[in-house]
Amino acid sequence: MGAAKVLDWLFPRRCPFCGQVNLSDLPCETCQKTLPWLLGPSARSHVEHIDDTFSALGYRGAVRDAVLAMKFGKKLSRAKPLGVLAAHCAHDHLPEGFDLISWPPLSAKRLRQRGFDQGERLAGEVAKSCGGKATRLFVKEDRPAQSGLADAAARRANVLGAYRLLRAEAVAGKSVLLVDDVVTTGATLSECARVLRLAGARRVCAVTVAKAGVD
Numbered sequence: 001m002g003a004a005k006v007l008d009w010l011f012p013r014r015c016p017f018c019g020q021v022n023l024s025d026l027p028c029e030t031c032q033k034t035l036p037w038l039l040g041p042s043a044r045s046h047v048e049h050i051d052d053t054f055s056a057l058g059y060r061g062a063v064r065d066a067v068l069a070m071k072f073g074k075k076l077s078r079a080k081p082l083g084v085l086a087a088h089c090a091h092d093h094l095p096e097g098f099d100l101i102s103w104p105p106l107s108a109k110r111l112r113q114r115g116f117d118q119g120e121r122l123a124g125e126v127a128k129s130c131g132g133k134a135t136r137l138f139v140k141e142d143r144p145a146q147s148g149l150a151d152a153a154a155r156r157a158n159v160l161g162a163y164r165l166l167r168a169e170a171v172a173g174k175s176v177l178l179v180d181d182v183v184t185t186g187a188t189l190s191e192c193a194r195v196l197r198l199a200g201a202r203r204v205c206a207v208t209v210a211k212a213g214v215d
Contacts, residue, residue, distance in 0.1 A: 016070075016078040017062040025084045036060060038211060043093065045211055047186035049193035050178075050204050055211035056089040059182050063210050067181050071118050079118060082209045083125025086179055090126055090207040098205070099174040100135050101127040104163065104192045107142040122209065123179035134179070137171065138163045138192060146188060155187035163195050172200035177207065184212040 012021045015028035017035065022028040027035060036058035045053040057063045070078035103119030111117055123134035141162045146155050165171065176196055178189055183206070193204040 013081075014077070016066045016081045025081045027081070027085075031062065036063060036214075038214065042214060043089070043211075045183050045186060047183070047193070047206065048190045049197055050186075050189060050206050052094065053183060053186065053189065053206040053208070054089055054093040055183055055208045056085045057210045058214045059184075059210035059212040067210060071114070071181065074115065076116060076121070079121035080125060082181070083122040083179075084129070086122055086207050086209050087126045087129035089209075090177065090179075091129065094177065094205055094207065097130065097175075098177040098203075100137065100171065101130065101132065101177045101179065102135050102137040103179045104188050105136065105138050105140050107140045107162075109142045110145075119180055122181060126177070126179050126207065135170075137165055137176070138195070139166060146184070152185040152187065155185045156190070159187050159191040163192050165195060165199055168199040171196050173202050175203035175205075176201050177205050180206065180208045182210045182212055183208045 013023060013025070014020060015022040015031055017027055017031045020028050026032070038055055038058060043054045043056070045055065047053045059067070066078050066082065069075040070082065101123055103123040105119060106114065106117045120134065127134040143158050143162050146158060178192055180189060183189060189206045193206070196204050
């Protein structure tokens with residue numbers, strides 16, 4: 001028995017939404033039928049400085065629970081299947097490919113507290129599906145969490161100037177795909193895209209696991 005099969009036997013993969021044993025990285029058959037999939041125009045968000053933003057699911061119910069369990073419950077096993085969903089969303093809506101795939105990172109302080117960066121995990125899965133690796137492009141100053149700010153204007157103000165590029169020359173003339181867990185007001189993705197545009201990025205798109213504010 002190979003090492004991967006032994007691990008699957010000892011620690012069986014589970015659906016990130018209902019917890020049932022599931023041999024696939026996709027949701028189980030039951031959840032595939034009941035999840036709030038975003039199809040057609042509902043999958044798109046209009047985010048300033050970004051050419052196109054698409055999301056796989058509505059951020060509610062079991063989807064919200066799975067994302068929060070990954071981020072704050074340290075259920076890291078959720079990251080791979082959620083990242084696979086983001087990858088499928090990217091392939092469905094943005095099939096032309098990108099020079100760079102990255103994510104809005106946590107600040108150094110938040111990373112120490114949480115122990116991992118969920119955006120990096122998700123971006124890694126998306127990049128892997130394209131046969132490459134995610135590239136760290138940004139560093140972030142420590143700011144209050146966006147989740148505690150309900151007002152769109154407050155969210156925009158909170159992230160303004162929070163991100164800077166590690167190497168501006170690395171993005172000049174490039175097409176960049178940003179990956180994140182949830183798009184709410186789009187303030188975080190917009191700020192990252194603004195920084196990329198200032199550095200000469202040719203095209204910036206984004207894909208997220210979920211989108212808030214949709215029925």
